[in-house]
Amino acid sequence: MKMDRFHPADDRLIAVYFGDEEASEGDRRTVRQHLHGCETCTWRYTELTAPLERLRRDAASEADEVFTAARLDAQCTKILDRLEDRAHASRVVPFPSASTRLGRPVIHRLAMRWVAAAAAACLLLGFMAGRMLEFGKMRTVPTAPVARTAPITPVSPGLVSDSPVVSDSNEADEATINEIEAAMQTRRIPALAVLDEMTPHLRPEAVMARSMR
């Protein structure tokens, strides 16, 4: 049969479905004419394109279920509010072209440097004060062998009074928190930059809270 030699390949059938514009009008007409006359290809065309058509319909309805009319209204309002905010911001703060160029990240970095420097100074002062106190203690209070030889009394796990165990754990917690805070105050470490990006709000907020104290 003459027609069998010209069964168009799947890609050509799909091209017809997608309204391929590269194929010449003549070529498209040939394929369409063939489709009208060839049951095999018509069946194949339907087999190829019906699921695609269903896929398209499903996709549209799925997105529309998420983006309801109410949600689209809210979206439009948010867009207009954001435009209004931008216009307002540009009216209220017309002057600082330099700070505009710097933008928030740079300002933030500068602030972070200040906080880091202040924290380092505090740590140094604290450390020195601690050493001085320790030195004072060492001079006035001799070592207490009593404490070492005192009998060890078992502590029940539920105890929450001022037992030494709890006190130690508090100290350990405090030390950990100090370490975390110190780490947060240090300048960005390249290896942790990605983690910083993951918690963009935590760092500035923590620093702000501390600086307000």
Next chain:
Amino acid sequence: MPTASADRGLSDVPEETLPVSLPDLPRPDDESRLAAEVKRLIREGNLPAARDRFSALVRRQQRRASRIAYHFLRDAADADEAVQDAFIKVFSHIDSFRDELPFEVWFTRILINGCLDRQKARRRRARWIISAPEAEPGERAWAESVPSTGPSPEEALLLRERRAQIASAVGKLPERQRTIFLLCHYEGCSSREVSTITGLNESTVRVHLFRAVRKLRSLLGGNL
């Protein structure tokens, strides 16, 4: 045959850098006229009127934009933000809108670049948060965020499963194939329009589209 422009990443293509000879795309539609009006009003310094006209433009394009962003990102909140950002960007850069180009094409280009940037950022975050041995992070996000809707629980379950399968399969397509498939098939863009949106040449668009369809058929089998 991929050309130099075909090898560029979609996100690397600046909105203003368009092919030198513009294809014969459909001429001024309502959206393009509105965009030109917004541009004129901003130039005249009439911002309230510009915003008013812009809201009409948003209304006309937001459903289509939200569909595109949702199919790209598979997360309603993320898609919502991507659409908002794209419109804000459009308003801020309306001066670079060229009247001879359909607004829809220009806008879609901005939207898609934003979606791709978000996907990249998400993948980068996912690499640090959790390792996903069963799938690529992008695929996980695609497959898992399928909304639960449907008339009965059984039908809802079936629908959800089918959507998850399709989302997972589409998520497995390489970025370029996925972009082209979503635009050509879900949004009914012609290969010429997709060529202008993506900066790829038309034959490359078609090749990627056919590859995408072939791959989806092999991934989905009876479900496609």
